[in-house]
Amino acid sequence: MSNNPYLLAADSPDACIALLRENPSLASGQDEHGYSLIHAAASYNHLDLLRTLVSEFKVPVDLKDEDGETALFVVETVAAAKVLVEELKLDTTIVNDEGQTAREKIESEEDYPEVAEYLKSLEGETSSSTAANGTTNGTTPADLPPAPEGLSVQIGIMNEAEDAGEPDPEFRRRIEELASREDFDTVQGQEALRQLVEDAILGTRQE
Template sequence: MAANPFLLAADSDPRLLPLLRANPSLASSQDDHGYSVMHAAASYNHLDLLRTLVNEFQVNVDLKDEDGETALFVAETMDCAKLLVEELHADITIRNDEGKTAREKLVEEGDFPEVAVYLRVKELEAQVNGVHSVAATNEVHAPPPLPEGASVSIGSMAPEEVGEVVDTEFRRRIEELAAREDFQSEEGQRQLRELVTEALRGEVNERDVRQRTS
């Protein structure tokens, strides 16, 4: 009986890569539900396998299953989500058949809040760069990474509140920053990263205070 590449991927079985190299089309194959080796690798946090699938076998990082969901929708760790988005360039804006992005689905289901918060940060960064590209050069800039070692404290924020970070004041501040001539300089990008993390942390801290004093 032929080995099942999806099961091999889930187990990170050493037999998988020789099987794929002997029959490269299997790397992009999908079962009757659209489940793929990419989905299996992401779901089980096999990061090196994800890299190999995209870089060696040229598998589409945004390959969709029958529900219109990519590997990003099944990422359960920050490391996996970060790899997919920042290294393999997965599209965070893709919506499944229910009209939800990966982040929105995580928030709705209350699963893996650290991944949801990370994706929210990337949305905010993309929003800032979108404002700048329209106001200044009309060019698309890749979202800048968060500072090395920076992390987001989720605190007691409820999963359904992750999407409520952006407010009018934040929009005003990012527009002001994006309009600056030195926006693309090292200092401008440092202030951008600080603003993004401050917005998220500030929202969390406010909720923490309200919960402690209520």
């Protein structure tokens, strides 16, 4: 039987694991193109080998090839994608040298639409989780510009018991409009924020 770990990873994953236990240093090796056993195991859907490489041999799950692509870029099944993402915690937002995520590349090649759909569904979960943790459109409170001088702004999550009533639709519209302005963090933007806060405090509404 061949002692080439890449051939074994493709055709005989159990034999590949046995070879690695005899020569553990082979586990994290890469060929001249950066192709690794993790890429091979993911591509050929050999899930036990994939798990063993990471858990037993401590191969970095985000190992990249010469194109900056992780094993997620070469998966052909949803099962392999789930092992990488859900079990081994591979970051789905990693981009290759062309600036594509795994989902974007797989989607563009149109070979495995079910995998692209699965990865796309995770992006929705990430957005929901982000919102639940007090962020908006990927922006955390720490990322926001400082409040205008003389004003103190406290950001938090209000529960239903603390909600005194429905927010003023016009006030909500003005907040959204202000937040979307390109000059939000400039002097003009901060002055608009100051005016908006003063209007809210005084209970007035700008026509």
